[in-house]
Amino acid sequence: MTVELVKHSAADTDVLFAARVSTAGEQSIEEAGKDPERSRGLINYLLRDRHGSPFEHNSMTFLISAPIFVFREFHRHRVGWSYNEESGRYRQLGPVFYVPGEDRRLVQQGRPGKYEFVPGTQDQHALVTKTLEDTYRQAYAAYQEMLAAGVAREVARAALPVGLYSSMYATCNARSLMHFLGLRTKDERAAVPSFPQREIEMVAELMEAEWARLMPLTHAAFNANGRIAP
Numbered sequence: 001m002t003v004e005l006v007k008h009s010a011a012d013t014d015v016l017f018a019a020r021v022s023t024a025g026e027q028s029i030e031e032a033g034k035d036p037e038r039s040r041g042l043i044n045y046l047l048r049d050r051h052g053s054p055f056e057h058n059s060m061t062f063l064i065s066a067p068i069f070v071f072r073e074f075h076r077h078r079v080g081w082s083y084n085e086e087s088g089r090y091r092q093l094g095p096v097f098y099v100p101g102e103d104r105r106l107v108q109q110g111r112p113g114k115y116e117f118v119p120g121t122q123d124q125h126a127l128v129t130k131t132l133e134d135t136y137r138q139a140y141a142a143y144q145e146m147l148a149a150g151v152a153r154e155v156a157r158a159a160l161p162v163g164l165y166s167s168m169y170a171t172c173n174a175r176s177l178m179h180f181l182g183l184r185t186k187d188e189r190a191a192v193p194s195f196p197q198r199e200i201e202m203v204a205e206l207m208e209a210e211w212a213r214l215m216p217l218t219h220a221a222f223n224a225n226g227r228i229a230p
Contacts, residue, residue, distance in 0.1 A: 001199065002065045003206035005214075010058035010174065012217040015043055018054035040217050047221040052230035055175035055218065056080065062170050062207055067098040069162040070200045073184075080176025085168035088157035092147065096165040097136040099129055104198060115195075132163060174215060178222055178229035181208055191226025 016039050046054055066074075075083060086093075100106070106120030106128065120128070139159050146156035172180070184196045184204040196204070212219040222229075 001202045004063040005210040006063050007061040010214045012215050014058040015054045018057040043217045044221040047225045050230040056173045065167045073200050082171040086166050089154040095140045098163045
């Protein structure tokens with residue numbers, strides 16, 4: 001999984017001038033960079049009391065590479081997000097597939113809504129690796145055979161499994177990203193527990209690191225207030 005921040009217009013000051021326009025009018029932009037401690041307090045107040053709209057006046061565009069099954073979960077997030085994904089109709093897809101590493105917990109224990117994942121045995125890891133690699137090779141060979149026979153890409157791609165890597169641009173604002181992080185990361189600071197699939201969590205962690213660098217006050221307030229989007 002890879003995440004690259006390709007474009008952004010995002011800073012804590014974007015939150016501040018948007019919030020202060022209600023009392024300072026057009027002078028709110030001039031006030032945005034003044035008094036860091038007051039600014040920290042305002043951002044914390046906005047998050048704590050869930051005044052959400054000031055966190056929408058910014059933009060971040062990420063280039064993400066991940067397996068298709070990750071994107072199928074990702075695209076459940078629609079409000080405040082825009083997506084454009086690599087197309088299997090218009091280009092030949094490369095043979096890049098996902099195989100879990102040895103640190104991936106393989107065994108699910110417990111009932112739905114109250115379960116945990118525990119490490120698999122060496123035999124289980126070997127089985128997963130061999131089965132996926134054999135499946136990927138067979139599927140991609142079938143895909144290439146159909147293309148060579150003149151079958152359209154949009155038809156031949158049906159042979160490819162969801163472990164195939166894809167790439168997409170994803171654009172969001174801080175509010176929509178916080179909602180995503182609240183659901184797709186597991187963090188002890190979270191007021192509401194979440195149980196994300198590990199692969200989408202890996203993507204979320206990389207995105208959060210980029211966002212924290214751009215908007216450190218907002219990120220700190222997010223964590224201090226239970227990682228709940230306003």
